[in-house]
Amino acid sequence: MSSDYEYSDQEYYDEDDEQMFDEDGSASDMEIDAFPEDFKSKKGKQKSYEVPHEPLTQAQIEQFMAQDVENISGIFGVDVSIVDPLILILAKDRLIEKYMDNPTAVLVKAGLELPEKQTESSSRSRASQTGPRRSTRRQNSDQPRSGVSKIIERITPPVEDYGPFVCPICFDDTQTETMALACNHKFCSACWNAYITSKIRTEGEHWITCMAEDCSLVTPDKFIHFALKDDKATWERFQELLVRHFVSCNPNLKFCPYPSCTNAVSCPAASSKSVLTTIVPIVCCGASDSHKFCFGCTIDADHRPVICAVAKMWLQKCQDDSETANWIKSNTKECSKCQSTIEKNGGCNHMTCKKCKYEFCWVCMGPWSEHGTAWYSCNRYDDKSSIDARDAQSKSRASLERYLHYYNRWANHEQSAKLSVELYAKTEKKMEEMQITSELTWIEVQFMKKAVDEVFKCRMTLKWTYAMAYYLEKGNQKALFEDNQRYLENAVEELSELIESPFEPETIATLRQKVTDKTVYVQNRNEIMLEDTARGFQEGRWKWNVTVNGFDQAEEGEE
Amino acid sequence: MDARLRRVNKEILDCKNDRASNIQVDLIDNSPFHLKGSFNGPEGTPYEGGHFEVDIVIPDSYPFQPVKMKFITKVYHPNISSASGAICLDILKDAWSPVLTLKSTLISLQSLLCSPEPNDPQDAEVAKHYMTSRSSFEETARYWTMIYAGGPGKEGLKSGAKSGSKDEVAMAGLEKAHVDQFEALGFDRSKVIDVLRRMNYRGANVAKINDDRVVEELLK
Ligand SMILES: [Zn+2]
Ligand SMILES: [Zn+2]
Ligand SMILES: [Zn+2]
Ligand SMILES: [Zn+2]
Ligand SMILES: [Zn+2]
Ligand SMILES: [Zn+2]
Numbered sequence: 001m002s003s004d005y006e007y008s009d010q011e012y013y014d015e016d017d018e019q020m021f022d023e024d025g026s027a028s029d030m031e032i033d034a035f036p037e038d039f040k041s042k043k044g045k046q047k048s049y050e051v052p053h054e055p056l057t058q059a060q061i062e063q064f065m066a067q068d069v070e071n072i073s074g075i076f077g078v079d080v081s082i083v084d085p086l087i088l089i090l091a092k093d094r095l096i097e098k099y100m101d102n103p104t105a106v107l108v109k110a111g112l113e114l115p116e117k118q119t120e121s122s123s124r125s126r127a128s129q130t131g132p133r134r135s136t137r138r139q140n141s142d143q144p145r146s147g148v149s150k151i152i153e154r155i156t157p158p159v160e161d162y163g164p165f166v167c168p169i170c171f172d173d174t175q176t177e178t179m180a181l182a183c184n185h186k187f188c189s190a191c192w193n194a195y196i197t198s199k200i201r202t203e204g205e206h207w208i209t210c211m212a213e214d215c216s217l218v219t220p221d222k223f224i225h226f227a228l229k230d231d232k233a234t235w236e237r238f239q240e241l242l243v244r245h246f247v248s249c250n251p252n253l254k255f256c257p258y259p260s261c262t263n264a265v266s267c268p269a270a271s272s273k274s275v276l277t278t279i280v281p282i283v284c285c286g287a288s289d290s291h292k293f294c295f296g297c298t299i300d301a302d303h304r305p306v307i308c309a310v311a312k313m314w315l316q317k318c319q320d321d322s323e324t325a326n327w328i329k330s331n332t333k334e335c336s337k338c339q340s341t342i343e344k345n346g347g348c349n350h351m352t353c354k355k356c357k358y359e360f361c362w363v364c365m366g367p368w369s370e371h372g373t374a375w376y377s378c379n380r381y382d383d384k385s386s387i388d389a390r391d392a393q394s395k396s397r398a399s400l401e402r403y404l405h406y407y408n409r410w411a412n413h414e415q416s417a418k419l420s421v422e423l424y425a426k427t428e429k430k431m432e433e434m435q436i437t438s439e440l441t442w443i444e445v446q447f448m449k450k451a452v453d454e455v456f457k458c459r460m461t462l463k464w465t466y467a468m469a470y471y472l473e474k475g476n477q478k479a480l481f482e483d484n485q486r487y488l489e490n491a492v493e494e495l496s497e498l499i500e501s502p503f504e505p506e507t508i509a510t511l512r513q514k515v516t517d518k519t520v521y522v523q524n525r526n527e528i529m530l531e532d533t534a535r536g537f538q539e540g541r542w543k544w545n546v547t548v549n550g551f552d553q554a555e556e557g558e559e
Numbered sequence: 560m561d562a563r564l565r566r567v568n569k570e571i572l573d574c575k576n577d578r579a580s581n582i583q584v585d586l587i588d589n590s591p592f593h594l595k596g597s598f599n600g601p602e603g604t605p606y607e608g609g610h611f612e613v614d615i616v617i618p619d620s621y622p623f624q625p626v627k628m629k630f631i632t633k634v635y636h637p638n639i640s641s642a643s644g645a646i647c648l649d650i651l652k653d654a655w656s657p658v659l660t661l662k663s664t665l666i667s668l669q670s671l672l673c674s675p676e677p678n679d680p681q682d683a684e685v686a687k688h689y690m691t692s693r694s695s696f697e698e699t700a701r702y703w704t705m706i707y708a709g710g711p712g713k714e715g716l717k718s719g720a721k722s723g724s725k726d727e728v729a730m731a732g733l734e735k736a737h738v739d740q741f742e743a744l745g746f747d748r749s750k751v752i753d754v755l756r757r758m759n760y761r762g763a764n765v766a767k768i769n770d771d772r773v774v775e776e777l778l779k
Contacts, residue, residue, distance in 0.1 A: 170562045198623035213656035
């Protein structure tokens, strides 16, 4: 389809050199129509291999939180302007389901309200029998009544500046400022400050309870703010922890995993584990085009077309690498005399080292001369079990060879993709040369960079197609999959070769034509590969030769 | 003065002044942040008559982070590692509160000796022993108290060896007859003890463990 494709430079190359295939800004010429449908626009109709998602900045996440607060306060029937909003967010996941049944019990459990009666400590703290108890104090302290009123009460920490007071934590009687939650467990504000700072800084904890033993009342953010005084850094860390917590509790949200990026992504389409058998939710946080990641796993930034579970299985297998190790172990040994490596090739255990002529037994590595004597423990291998053992060995060898077939191709694409940094540098240089030796402008030589981009992208796709093919059950579907894979791979290798081939000033026009055509073709093949695989997942077309989570049991005896 | 130092000094003083509780706290080196706590084994338990020492490290963020404690004296107890003395107790972890003190924590350790929690074990083998045969467990715990904590009964215990030397079979909480039986098959005695201990070859369990399985383990 690309062979009859024509273009004119001015229209083909948009002024924006990054987005040269973007239709925005270029005239709606017929040339553009020659591009594959999907090639033209990111904003076009949703592709099967793409998942709708929304990038969120830190500020937008906070907006999300604010919305949530409103919802929750609606459920609890409290006024957002008086209730501590953050504490509601914190409490939400602990509260919402059970709140309807027993509001008081839930509020107590969530650390928002005091228990009706101080029950005997369920904690295993042994001090409770002999140590000083505060439970009596708690019982006779005037108990506030409803959850809501108490939350309001705690917004303003009671600060007292009278009376002799010995702080039960620092034993300091010169501290004049004390603070307490509704439980009235009074401590000096220096201790509160040290405690809250330690919780936030050392433990990264946002759910901070009263310092008294067995008291589960939680400190609201206004209390924390007050206790921290001028420590802005700790306060900011606390708020960060809150946002982190909010995002981690919300299955629709995920933080961008790139270092020091504070953006997040909302992707409700991928919020449940079960959909991960039908989609590969690769998302972008919006901070940069390179901030791509999988919403479903942390395996790789982009493991399309294969789903998370299969990609994970494959990586685990490669990591274990046990089969390779087993092969080396079961097929080569060192001569116990001269240490040269010997590979076994026949069924006979009587081995003779080629180098030193030492004769030994393959099974026990003992000298062959001693075999046949009854005490030799190796003798038991001479019966049927030895035949079985050899049989198993050849079976494991066949399965290993199959694995290596896929692994080598997988690793080759990974390796090539890793070398792309070098390739980019080389290409850049080539593009400079082209400008000097030919009439082409910088924008006009961008076709080279575009080609390298495309090769890189397709190698990532190809890499993961090998992981997928390894686990695909034999049959028509797998054959179709491998056809698409082969077309893409051939096209990519051809394009790679073109990019790296030397160019002559007089042939540069032809080269450019060829590279551009090939790039379009490759892009199209990649599109087909991704699109068809994604559709296959949605239609439940793919069957595996192993059991994959979320799929039916694999058929036995695939090998 | 540093708030942590003031507090620790006061805590040490409190222990010194309180003779009734029988809780002692001493400096190990010259720092008040590395201490040795000690107390007597509670009456009516296999630890009675023993004197138990605990290594105490006061972390920088004390009392906002829990004090670090582990037994120096070897203790046979489901919640205490028989090898390292590490302790599994909630108040030393997430149930810690800054109002707890060295004294109250040591008292908690003392009462831990009274009431083991085998469902939340630190030492799985000891916990298994405890669950399988309480009387056999108590005998072993008592033996450990005698050997390591200066407990009574040096000559009273039947399985006890000459004073000073340890009876490995009693240490492991096993029956001499069982050890003899497998040793007679030609296995090394210490290996037999090791395997039987790991397999919890005690009480009602003995009937459930096939001799062949023991031999299989011994051959490994
Ligand atoms: Zn204080
Ligand atoms: Zn309290
Ligand atoms: Zn990002
Ligand atoms: Zn994934
Ligand atoms: Zn040799
Ligand atoms: Zn042999």
